[in-house]
Amino acid sequence: MIDFEEELKKYEPAIEVEQAEADIKARDLTDLTDLLYNMTAQNNTTKQ
Amino acid sequence: MQCFMCGAEVANSKICYNCGADILLYKQIIYTSYVFYNQGLEKAKVKDMTGAIEALKSSLQYYKYNTRARNLLGLCYYQIGETVRAINEWVLSKNLQENDNPDADRYLAEIESDPGLLSKLNSTIKKYNQAIEYCKSGNRDLATIQLKKVISQNPNLLKAHQLLGLIYIEDGKFADARKVLTAAAKIDNNNTTTIRYNHEIKARLKESNKRHKKKNDVISFSDGNDTVIMTETSLRSMLDNTRTSLVNILLGLVVGLLICFFLVVPTVRSNMTDGNTQTVISLNETLAEARSENDALQEEIDKLKTSLSAFDNKQDVSTSYDNLWAAQNYYASGDSKTACEYIQLVTKDVMGEQGQIAYDNLYAELGPAMTEGYYEEGNAFYTEENYESAIINLKNVVDTDEKYNEGAALFLLGDCYRLTGDTDSAMECFNKVIEYFPNNKWGRQAKVYIAADDTELSAAEIGD
Numbered sequence: 172m173i174d175f176e177e178e179l180k181k182y183e184p185a186i187e188v189e190q191a192e193a194d195i196k197a198r199d200l201t202d203l204t205d206l207l208y209n210m211t212a213q214n215n216t217t218k219q
Numbered sequence: 220m221q222c223f224m225c226g227a228e229v230a231n232s233k234i235c236y237n238c239g240a241d242i243l244l245y246k247q248i249i250y251t252s253y254v255f256y257n258q259g260l261e262k263a264k265v266k267d268m269t270g271a272i273e274a275l276k277s278s279l280q281y282y283k284y285n286t287r288a289r290n291l292l293g294l295c296y297y298q299i300g301e302t303v304r305a306i307n308e309w310v311l312s313k314n315l316q317e318n319d320n321p322d323a324d325r326y327l328a329e330i331e332s333d334p335g336l337l338s339k340l341n342s343t344i345k346k347y348n349q350a351i352e353y354c355k356s357g358n359r360d361l362a363t364i365q366l367k368k369v370i371s372q373n374p375n376l377l378k379a380h381q382l383l384g385l386i387y388i389e390d391g392k393f394a395d396a397r398k399v400l401t402a403a404a405k406i407d408n409n410n411t412t413t414i415r416y417n418h419e420i421k422a423r424l425k426e427s428n429k430r431h432k433k434k435n436d437v438i439s440f441s442d443g444n445d446t447v448i449m450t451e452t453s454l455r456s457m458l459d460n461t462r463t464s465l466v467n468i469l470l471g472l473v474v475g476l477l478i479c480f481f482l483v484v485p486t487v488r489s490n491m492t493d494g495n496t497q498t499v500i501s502l503n504e505t506l507a508e509a510r511s512e513n514d515a516l517q518e519e520i521d522k523l524k525t526s527l528s529a530f531d532n533k534q535d536v537s538t539s540y541d542n543l544w545a546a547q548n549y550y551a552s553g554d555s556k557t558a559c560e561y562i563q564l565v566t567k568d569v570m571g572e573q574g575q576i577a578y579d580n581l582y583a584e585l586g587p588a589m590t591e592g593y594y595e596e597g598n599a600f601y602t603e604e605n606y607e608s609a610i611i612n613l614k615n616v617v618d619t620d621e622k623y624n625e626g627a628a629l630f631l632l633g634d635c636y637r638l639t640g641d642t643d644s645a646m647e648c649f650n651k652v653i654e655y656f657p658n659n660k661w662g663r664q665a666k667v668y669i670a671a672d673d674t675e676l677s678a679a680e681i682g683d
Binding site: 172173175178179181182183184185186187188189190191194195198200201202203204205207208211212214215218 | 223224238239240241244245248249279280281282283284301303304306307310311337340341344345347348351354355378382385388389412415416419422423
């Protein structure tokens with residue numbers, strides 16, 4: 172059985188147009204290639 | 220291919236010999252990103268938007284420069300009504316790959332080409348957010364109204380459908396909830412939330428049916444805007460009271476009918492009898508008046524007839540005198556035949572005393588000639604077997620002189636009657652012939668007819 176109150180908590184306010192820019196800026200765009208790059212860089216530093 | 224670390228050319232080698240970077244792992248990451256993109260594309264094609272979004276997000280987590288995946292993710296967001304998220308993805312796509320990114324260019328250009336779109340979009344989003352607030356504060360009615368407006372403005376906003384469906388489920392309006400969730404399923408056919416809500420509806424309906432079966436004694440019905448719920452016992456007692464009321468009403472009706480029968484009906488009948496008597500009297504009066512009027516009219520008619528006959532006689536007087544005068548003139552000139560024709564046109568009764576004397580004198584003089592003329596004509600008609608005309612002429616002869624031509628006229632008249640089937644008149648004529656002339660040929664022939672009762676002999680057999 173669905174608990175209405177609990178279910179309602181899953182509904183978050185939608186992003187308004189004014190908040191779009193802030194939302195883009197707040198996005199973490201780090202991907203696996205970035206991690207690989209950092210790991211490789213760290214390895215290279217450690218070897219040196 | 221260049222190394223992602225130092226930018227040196229690595230060709231197909233697994234490791235960069237310049238910096239030692241793991242090129243194979245890098246390639247595997249990018250390959251995985253494209254695998255997820257392909258999955259997302261497949262799912263988007265079959266309108267599984269949730270699955271597509273998840274796959275595309277995964278694709279971008281592996282490799283953020285996968286522009287195709289990002290553009291498609293924006294498109295998926297646009298499809299489920301989340302236009303701001305879609306715009307964000309396209310803007311990011313454009314920033315990460317400024318050149319050679321025609322899809323992002325096109326999508327953003329379409330958004331910019333409609334200036335009112337963003338304000339309308341913002342208004343819809345605010346209403347949706349307001350609806351969430353209403354829900355959280357317990358105002359589900361207001362939330363329902365807001366969500367209906369949101370759906371009318373942005374029919375693809377999946378979350379609005381789902382939230383409205385959730386409210387309907389909570390309010391027990393399962394049919395409405397199912398309708399809204401069906402619309403949501405058309406936008407995103409494999410959304411977990413939508414499917415879960417549909418299952419919830421089924422479960423609640425099943426439970427409601429079970430409860431209804433168990434609690435048969437609880438009865439609910441709507442009275443105007445209110446829903447009345449009561450136990451079966453109380454309903455039965457209410458119905459019993461209703462029965463008592465019905466019996467009372469029936470008793471009242473019976474008493475009313477009896478009063479009507481014993482009091483009202485006799486009065487009505489008496490009134491009707493009085494009314495009939497009055498009608499009969501008035502009809503009699505009318506009849507008497509009509510009769511007296513009829514008598515008066517009849518008298519008037521008689522008077523008019525008398526006047527008319529006097530007028531006709533007056534008119535006939537001059538004609539009769541003219542005809543008498545003409546007959547005298549023709550007789551004097553020796554044309555007895557024409558004189559006979561004219562004197563027959565004279566009406567003796569309308570003339571004066573002198574006129575009648577003149578008529579009698581002339582008639583006496585013309586009589587034999589007239590009789591002879593009638594006889595000749597009658598005889599001629601008899602020969603021609605024109606018995607009707609013969610009867611007219613011969614009757615004129617017999618009326619003047621029954622013994623004319625030794626009973627020949629009388630015999631021929633009788634024979635004409637015989638031949639026309641008037642046996643009684645024929646026998647009367649034959650008897651007179653026998654009476655007057657028992658021994659001549661007419662008398663003998665008449666005897667033959669009477670004695671033998673042979674009335675079928677023809678004129679030719681008798682001869683002249």
